Amino acid sequence: MTISSHSENQHTPYYHYDSGLLAQTLDSIRRAVADAPAFRVHFAVKACATPAVLRQIAAAGLGADCVSGGEIIRAVEQGFDPSKVVFAGVGKSDWEIREALTRGIATFNVESLEELEVINDIAIAMGAVASVAFRINPNVDAHTHEKITTGLNENKFGIAMEDMLPAIRKAQEMSGIRFVGLHFHIGSQITSFEPFEALCHRINELTDALRNENIHLQSINVGGGLGIDYEHPEDHPIPDFEGYFGTFKRLLRLEPGQELHFELGRAVVAQSGSLVTRVLYVKKGVQKRFIIVDAGMTDLVRPAMYGSFHKPENLSAAERHEELTDTYDIVGPICESSDVFVKGYVLPRTQRGDIIVFKSAGAYGEIMACQYNCRPLPGSVFE
Numbered sequence: 001m002t003i004s005s006h007s008e009n010q011h012t013p014y015y016h017y018d019s020g021l022l023a024q025t026l027d028s029i030r031r032a033v034a035d036a037p038a039f040r041v042h043f044a045v046k047a048c049a050t051p052a053v054l055r056q057i058a059a060a061g062l063g064a065d066c067v068s069g070g071e072i073i074r075a076v077e078q079g080f081d082p083s084k085v086v087f088a089g090v091g092k093s094d095w096e097i098r099e100a101l102t103r104g105i106a107t108f109n110v111e112s113l114e115e116l117e118v119i120n121d122i123a124i125a126m127g128a129v130a131s132v133a134f135r136i137n138p139n140v141d142a143h144t145h146e147k148i149t150t151g152l153n154e155n156k157f158g159i160a161m162e163d164m165l166p167a168i169r170k171a172q173e174m175s176g177i178r179f180v181g182l183h184f185h186i187g188s189q190i191t192s193f194e195p196f197e198a199l200c201h202r203i204n205e206l207t208d209a210l211r212n213e214n215i216h217l218q219s220i221n222v223g224g225g226l227g228i229d230y231e232h233p234e235d236h237p238i239p240d241f242e243g244y245f246g247t248f249k250r251l252l253r254l255e256p257g258q259e260l261h262f263e264l265g266r267a268v269v270a271q272s273g274s275l276v277t278r279v280l281y282v283k284k285g286v287q288k289r290f291i292i293v294d295a296g297m298t299d300l301v302r303p304a305m306y307g308s309f310h311k312p313e314n315l316s317a318a319e320r321h322e323e324l325t326d327t328y329d330i331v332g333p334i335c336e337s338s339d340v341f342v343k344g345y346v347l348p349r350t351q352r353g354d355i356i357v358f359k360s361a362g363a364y365g366e367i368m369a370c371q372y373n374c375r376p377l378p379g380s381v382f383e
């Protein structure tokens with residue numbers, strides 16, 4: 001991105017989505033699964049629900065992984081085929097279940113027996129049958145941030161492995177339910193393939209055990225979680241999809257006719273989005289210099305919430321060939337001490353009015369924005 005793409009009067013902060021990079025990313029996914037006809041890739045809509053972004057992803061043929069009724073409606077409105085929509089989440093409310101059945105989505109990823117009963121009742125009342133996969137906790141450590149690890153045995157997500165067989169038997173007896181498969185999701189921002197290898201081995205064990213019980217799975221869903229390079233986005237703008245999908249091609253044993261589903265969020269969109277901000281003040285503190293930008297944790301919460309790093313770039317300083325550097329804390333205007341993007345970061349000497357972009361913000365960025373401090377939501381530009 002160059003500064004020329006930002007007119008002087010453009011209102012900041014806003015998100016910028018690079019449709020060219022998104023196209024290359026989608027193409028890289030397409031090539032990586034071209035020789036694996038059983039593989040079906042869904043986009044995890046919770047990562048980014050910006051309409052233009054969704055339309056491009058739907059047009060590339062991906063399905064949608066939704067975690068709320070609102071996401072199902074948004075995904076279908078923006079062009080996803082309902083037959084490629086799956087619905088996950090621990091707390092599906094009755095209206096969301098009805099909405100999903102009315103729209104004819106592909107599968108409910110069910111996370112408890114209590115939920116299964118409710119879906120069965122609602123489906124029967126509607127004269128429908130809900131296709132259901134059980135989300136199983138495979139007890140695989142994703143080696144990632146504690147707030148985004150989900151595959152260990154006891155947490156609010158999913159069903160324990162030991163409860164899997166009785167759950168399937170129960171589902172098979174319900175007239176409003178058609179049992180189709182198993183679902184897993186071990187965490188997010190996973191940057192080595194080892195946790196995915198462990199997941200493959202665990203799934204092979206489980207499917208062997210089920211085969212002995214004469215239970216056939218139409219589909220297996222391995223969730224998402226493939227990480228991206230936040231430190232060096234320019235070196236790795238596109239994740240290693242060959243390596244990621246290759247792990248499953250190598251290690252997961254599929255039966256003939258069985259589908260393998262993926263639900264990637266971050267890996268699809270993160271590098272295509274940036275948060276564009278303007279410098280309000282460069283404040284000299286006692287020992288530090290602060291760059292105060294017009295974006296805050298309300299626009300991009302990941303640094304405050306997860307301690308995440310989004311690489312800052314001063315486009316204006318680059319344009320004026322600024323040769324001097326300084327060390328800065330880059331902070332937002334929100335009345336919270338956690339409203340910090342980065343501390344002690346070396347940037348070209350910065351002045352009021354400069355445009356600073358935070359890279360790799362396409363996933364869990366705009367969609368998590370809120371209006372705390374009565375701030376307007378950031379807009380977005382897609383080009």
Ligand SMILES: *Cc1c(COP(=O)(O)O)cnc(C)c1O
Pocket residue numbers: 044046047065088185187188189223224225226263264265266267363
């Ligand atoms: C969040 C989530 C995903 C997507 O995770 P990424 O790390 O963005 O790929 C996929 N499946 C489920 C069930 C999720 O909750």
